[in-house]
Amino acid sequence: MTRGQTRAVKVIAIVFAVYVGIVVLFESLLGYFQPQDDNTVVITTRADGSSHDRVLTLLESGDQLYVAANHWPRAWYRRALENPEVQLTFNGEPADYLAVPVTGSEHDRVGEEFAVGLFFRILTGFPPRYFVRLDPVATGSGGHQG
Numbered sequence: 001m002t003r004g005q006t007r008a009v010k011v012i013a014i015v016f017a018v019y020v021g022i023v024v025l026f027e028s029l030l031g032y033f034q035p036q037d038d039n040t041v042v043i044t045t046r047a048d049g050s051s052h053d054r055v056l057t058l059l060e061s062g063d064q065l066y067v068a069a070n071h072w073p074r075a076w077y078r079r080a081l082e083n084p085e086v087q088l089t090f091n092g093e094p095a096d097y098l099a100v101p102v103t104g105s106e107h108d109r110v111g112e113e114f115a116v117g118l119f120f121r122i123l124t125g126f127p128p129r130y131f132v133r134l135d136p137v138a139t140g141s142g143g144h145q146g
Helices: 003-033 075-082 104-113 118-123
Strands: 040-047 050-057 059-061 064-069 085-090 093-101 130-136
Touching: 003 118, 040 075, 050 064, 050 075, 059 104, 075 093, 075 130, 104 130
Parallel strands: none
Antiparallel strands: 040 050, 040 085, 059 064, 064 130, 085 093, 093 130
16 A cells, blocks of 8 residues: 555545544434424333333324434334333323334335435434334323324
């Protein structure tokens, strides 16, 4: 390897390391602060006898509710798949739901309807995107109705 090639490899490695650092910093700050607005909900998942809360953006398509795993940290998503009985708190009102993984044409449709921009994808390190449909549990607890 020539001196110029070695230098190019070092520059590429440094740029890649800085990029990974930016992604880790962005994801860490987002997870720490968990910003909330009018479209966010708190999903409560359960594992090993304990509850875990995560702030997510609520996606409404027709009469269906969805949340998306848009980031590399996705423990809430794995817990929802393992134990699909989740609770959603919207505007201070908790309701029980069944978390159903979205696949196939439904996944494609929801992904197109709620596409994220390139800048967001760059900041998050291009993670694969997964969706969960939230089906209300008929327990009389109501549930968020768009």
